[in-house]
Amino acid sequence: MNNFSYTQAGSAKEATGLLKDKPQAAYIAGGTTLLDLMKANLEEHPQLVDINTMPFKGIEQTKDGLRIGAMERMSDVGENKLVLEQYPAISESLLLAASPQLRNMASIGGNILQRTRCGYFRDPAFPCNKRVPGSGCPALEGDNHNLAVLGTSDSCIATAYPGDLSVALAALDAVLTLENQKGKQRQVPVTEFYLLPGKTPQKENVLEPGELIVAVTIPAAAHARRSTYFKVRERASYAYALASAAVGLDVQGGTIRAARVALGGVGTKPWRSPEAEKALVGQPATEATFRAAAAAALRGAQPRKENAFKVELAQNTLVQALMKVAG
Amino acid sequence: MSTVSSSGTPEGTPPHPEDGTRRSFMKQAGGLLGLALAPPLVAQAERLTAYSKTVEGVTSLQLKINGTVRTIQAEPRVTLLDALREYLDLTGTKKGCDHGQCGACTVHVDGRRINSCLTLAVMNQGKEITTIEGLAQGEALHPMQEAFLKHDGFQCGYCTPGQIMSGVACVKEGHASSDDQTREWMSGNLCRCGAYPNIVAAVREVAGKA
Incomplete structure (x- = not known):
């Protein structure tokens, strides 16, 4: 890990100002992603700005829905009564992620910004367009068993966000509140926050230099109360998803009135599927409907040599999740 | 990744200033940073609370471990795990993967279990840290x-x-x-x-x- 100076930010304005002036500096909250990346020599920052003193806290119901401060910890949000009862997919996505120790440390804002587990990205001995733009992508023809089949490009096929929470957030129409160094806030839906790799896989999201995630808001809805997060891994716990599905259904009289679907582990970003939702709405809540929706969700998949299994796995994962909420 | 290169310190030998010119210092950001960043209309009292400290190089850090405040001289990049093991000789806490994947470094901070390899010592000042050495009551095991x-x-x-x-x-x-x-x-x-x-x-x- 390179040496750095450490600043405990006294205010959001100071924190964002520091990063505006020094784009190479980084914020630190829980540290679980940042220090891991710095120890692996994947990121180097001359200055770390500690934002743990920021007042971006609280888990509360507002007129716009559930508002979660970006400095809240995964464990506290995952076990929050309001989240458990009104937004089960959010709670499940948090408690199925990482380990209890990491969940006690990791902030919600930091979780949203975690980076890919692609082995080529994480080993500086290899070229990687995300790490060194223009250097190439060995994953295209290499070890790609855990990489994406949706949203890929010739430059990058990494599941850029390897986590769980943002999949549930994308499904449930969550909106991020971002704040810049002028104290000005803007709202960005999670589905528009992450960028597809295209020719610039190094650009992963729409954050401007110095901009902070201060909160995430999830609208209240019948399909949010009847939601779940289903995760399939190489071992029973403490592993990243091979495939996952966050779904919410509003079923009345056996007919699906509203549907929300997002997939994890298979896309280059948390993968909201309007195609699957379209195949669900107005249809009977049956396995046949769910199978059709799953097929629609994966129709555009571009599997490679080692990750072709994900096309079927993701479909089955989605069907399982839908069966659970249709119950 | 070797533990030596990651911490910048050979095993068991905490870094000490080689000479009197490499001083530890704590810089109030009210100095250089404050000058550059302070909005002109912010009241003095607000500035004093709004701007906090920048730490560079080897400085004095105070950690409350198992009920006792201990002082170490360390860079901000020193993790809580390395502070315990290499600076305070509390080697009960183990370094396994050093990346938050194995749990060997688990300690309690303010009553919650965490991985001490993924947090900086400098961030844990003022908190109650409990290690394996702090569990037993004298000769009575937990x-x-x-x-x-x-x-x-x-x-x-x-x-x-x-x-x-x-x-x-x-x-x-x-x-x-x-x-x-x-x-x-x-x-x-x-x-x-x-x-x-x-x-x-x-x-x-x-x-x-x-």
């Missing part, structure tokens, strides 16, 4: 330590301090009410010897008495 002995919850013993710290927290959190729940909530602690059944038995026994 019930979780007793249970690990009784159930043979280890083989080589390297993961054991982390397992015990995690086990204590797991019980306190109320996440050890069944074998399955215990396995799930202890999954952040790996044991390459495979003592898992005995670890679960030890944690469950303490949970049953709690």
Whole structure:
């Protein structure tokens, strides 16, 4: 890990100002992603700005829905009564992620910004367009068993966000509140926050230099109360998803009135599927409907040599999740 | 990745200034940074609270560990784990992967279990840190330590301090009410010897008495 100076930010304005002036500096909250990346020599920052003193806290119901401060910890949000009862997919996505120790440390804002587990990205001995733009992508023809089949490009096929929470957030129409160094806030839906790799896989999201995630808001809805997060891994716990599905259904009289679907582990970003939702709405809540929706969700998949299994796995994962909420 | 290059310090020899010119210092950001960043209309009192400290190079850090405040001279990049092991000789806390994947470095900070390898010592000033050395009351072992002995919850013993710290927290959190729940909530602690059944038995026994 390179040496750095450490600043405990006294205010959001100071924190964002520091990063505006020094784009190479980084914020630190829980540290679980940042220090891991710095120890692996994947990121180097001359200055770390500690934002743990920021007042971006609280888990509360507002007129716009559930508002979660970006400095809240995964464990506290995952076990929050309001989240458990009104937004089960959010709670499940948090408690199925990482380990209890990491969940006690990791902030919600930091979780949203975690980076890919692609082995080529994480080993500086290899070229990687995300790490060194223009250097190439060995994953295209290499070890790609855990990489994406949706949203890929010739430059990058990494599941850029390897986590769980943002999949549930994308499904449930969550909106991020971002704040810049002028104290000005803007709202960005999670589905528009992450960028597809295209020719610039190094650009992963729409954050401007110095901009902070201060909160995430999830609208209240019948399909949010009847939601779940289903995760399939190489071992029973403490592993990243091979495939996952966050779904919410509003079923009345056996007919699906509203549907929300997002997939994890298979896309280059948390993968909201309007195609699957379209195949669900107005249809009977049956396995046949769910199978059709799953097929629609994966129709555009571009599997490679080692990750072709994900096309079927993701479909089955989605069907399982839908069966659970249709119950 | 070698531990030597990551910490910048050879094992067991904390860095000390080579000469009098390499001084530790704490710089109030009200100086250079404050000048550059202070909005002109901010009141002086607000500035004093709004701007905090920047730490560079080797500085004096105070850590409250097992009820005692200890002072070390260390760079901001020193993790809590390295501070415990390399600067304070509290080697009960183990370094396994150094990336938050194995749980060998588990300690409690303000009553919550965390991975000490993924947090900086400088960030943990003013907090209550409990390590494996702080569990026993004199010669009397903590019930979780007793249970690990009784159930043979280890083989080589390297993961054991982390397992015990995690086990204590797991019980306190109320996440050890069944074998399955215990396995799930202890999954952040790996044991390459495979003592898992005995670890679960030890944690469950303490949970049953709690």
